[in-house]
Amino acid sequence: MIASIKLDTEEKRRAALLDPQRPSESLACPINTVSTPADKVNSKLNSQDFMKNLFNPRLMNAWYVACRQTVVAILARIIGFPLSCLIRRDPELMLVINRPGSSFADNSKYFFAHASGMAGQNQRVVMLTFDRGIQKLIVDAGGESVFHPSLQSMYLLLRCGKVVIDMDWFKFGSYPLTIGAKLIQLWHGAPIKHIELDLFRKRLNSIPAWMWPVLKIQKWLIGRYPVYDVVVTTSQWFVDNVFSQCFNAKKFISPGYPRNDILFGWPESDSIIYRLAWINVDRNGLKKVTEAKSKGQKICLYVPTFRKELFDPFETTIDLSRFSKFAQKNNLLIVLKLHPFMHGHSQIKNYSNILEYNPLCDIYPLMPMCDLMITDYSSIFFDFLLLDRPILFFAYDLDAYLNHDRSMYFDYEVMTPGMKCNKVDQLELYIETILKNGCQDDYAALRQKIRACTHDHIDGKSNVRLISELLT
Numbered sequence: 001m002i003a004s005i006k007l008d009t010e011e012k013r014r015a016a017l018l019d020p021q022r023p024s025e026s027l028a029c030p031i032n033t034v035s036t037p038a039d040k041v042n043s044k045l046n047s048q049d050f051m052k053n054l055f056n057p058r059l060m061n062a063w064y065v066a067c068r069q070t071v072v073a074i075l076a077r078i079i080g081f082p083l084s085c086l087i088r089r090d091p092e093l094m095l096v097i098n099r100p101g102s103s104f105a106d107n108s109k110y111f112f113a114h115a116s117g118m119a120g121q122n123q124r125v126v127m128l129t130f131d132r133g134i135q136k137l138i139v140d141a142g143g144e145s146v147f148h149p150s151l152q153s154m155y156l157l158l159r160c161g162k163v164v165i166d167m168d169w170f171k172f173g174s175y176p177l178t179i180g181a182k183l184i185q186l187w188h189g190a191p192i193k194h195i196e197l198d199l200f201r202k203r204l205n206s207i208p209a210w211m212w213p214v215l216k217i218q219k220w221l222i223g224r225y226p227v228y229d230v231v232v233t234t235s236q237w238f239v240d241n242v243f244s245q246c247f248n249a250k251k252f253i254s255p256g257y258p259r260n261d262i263l264f265g266w267p268e269s270d271s272i273i274y275r276l277a278w279i280n281v282d283r284n285g286l287k288k289v290t291e292a293k294s295k296g297q298k299i300c301l302y303v304p305t306f307r308k309e310l311f312d313p314f315e316t317t318i319d320l321s322r323f324s325k326f327a328q329k330n331n332l333l334i335v336l337k338l339h340p341f342m343h344g345h346s347q348i349k350n351y352s353n354i355l356e357y358n359p360l361c362d363i364y365p366l367m368p369m370c371d372l373m374i375t376d377y378s379s380i381f382f383d384f385l386l387l388d389r390p391i392l393f394f395a396y397d398l399d400a401y402l403n404h405d406r407s408m409y410f411d412y413e414v415m416t417p418g419m420k421c422n423k424v425d426q427l428e429l430y431i432e433t434i435l436k437n438g439c440q441d442d443y444a445a446l447r448q449k450i451r452a453c454t455h456d457h458i459d460g461k462s463n464v465r466l467i468s469e470l471l472t
Helices: 009-017 047-053 057-086 106-118 132-140 151-159 196-204 209-222 236-246 258-264 272-277 283-294 320-329 380-387 398-404 424-436 444-454 462-471
Strands: 090-097 124-129 145-147 160-165 182-185 230-232 298-303 332-336 354-356 372-375 391-394
Touching: 057 151, 057 209, 090 106, 090 151, 106 124, 106 160, 106 258, 106 272, 106 462, 124 132, 124 151, 132 145, 145 151, 151 160, 196 209, 196 236, 236 444, 258 380, 258 462, 283 298, 283 332, 283 354, 320 332, 320 354, 320 424, 372 380, 372 424, 380 391, 380 444, 391 424
Parallel strands: 090 124, 090 160, 124 145, 160 182, 182 230, 298 332, 298 372, 332 354, 372 391
Antiparallel strands: none
16 A cells, blocks of 8 residues: 555655645645745845846847737728728627647647537637648638638638637737737636736746836737636635736636537547647557557656746756666556647657657647656646545646746645655656555545535536636
């Protein structure tokens, strides 16, 4: 049993903190009282220090990008305002904006797929994409898609009654062209790390106070932190404790995330929803996992989040050759899914029991096939809670991550319902323990308690609730 594992002093403290037998009131999802709020971080630079760093190459590049964004936004406002007076918005036209690049995944993908299938006769749902290959795949599957930037996309931005997004979306002057349309933010994760306005407040504290108005005006011009008409979350608890402070919104709703419906099963095979859901899925990876399961192998999904410097655990901590031999010994297939930002950064060779899932592809169709998950600070574990399967938290650089990358909203020790470790030996030992216990662990009760806070619905009908509200 897990209790029989010989833990060092730190691990005993963590085990006591996360003991599933602790009173339920101790396990209520608590806000982290240890982490400093983003707007209180004492990291202000005086003007002299700031000027010394002004010509740092990284900072110079950031200045260049900010200036370019601002110029484009100003031009879009100059051109867009008179056109918006001539072009009336169509309340039945909904524009879904895909994330930049060649990816087609996450909440925007699944919302678009279901909205395309549920739209009424006079309602029109269009995906705006930055990749012509993705545009063609959407059209071939029966959906409507337009490449951006183009004259057609600019017209649709001026014409649409609703804009749906799941991340920031101010590229190519998009925001100024949508003034007057309803803005719906799906976001792309129930956060454990600071996001959006909380990160912005932290950034303000890292520059001299005299620069605050300049940065705020720049963000207003490009539409970086607008007031949304609707922000979508997975639970009212998340609204109260996180989203209400990191987004400006007129309304917050908690129907669940569109991407999570696929965890409960695929749509009807003859539907447009089904065809769109198959776009940008790593079919080769899915096939290999299916074959491994047919041979009796257990599937472990490893999803480390990205770091600012784009380091990954395989550069500094995990020997993949050793990890592959460990997996082979335990009849295990380890599926690596790196963050999309890591695409092309890490070169992972072929190992017998390690499979790299394409970082740009949609991982959610694979998740129901996985018996356990390993992660660190990625919020994907909140979604995996819906499957109620063991989660291991391999936080090998926790202190460095908190100091140099992101602060967190919650006490990491309490909010992560699974065994935690910071050494590979511990990680392998914990995996073996879970496998020997039939892919079960002692954290089921804690997972349920945290899931009750982070998910108001566990039924695979998030899109039905969301689209019914937005399209009616």
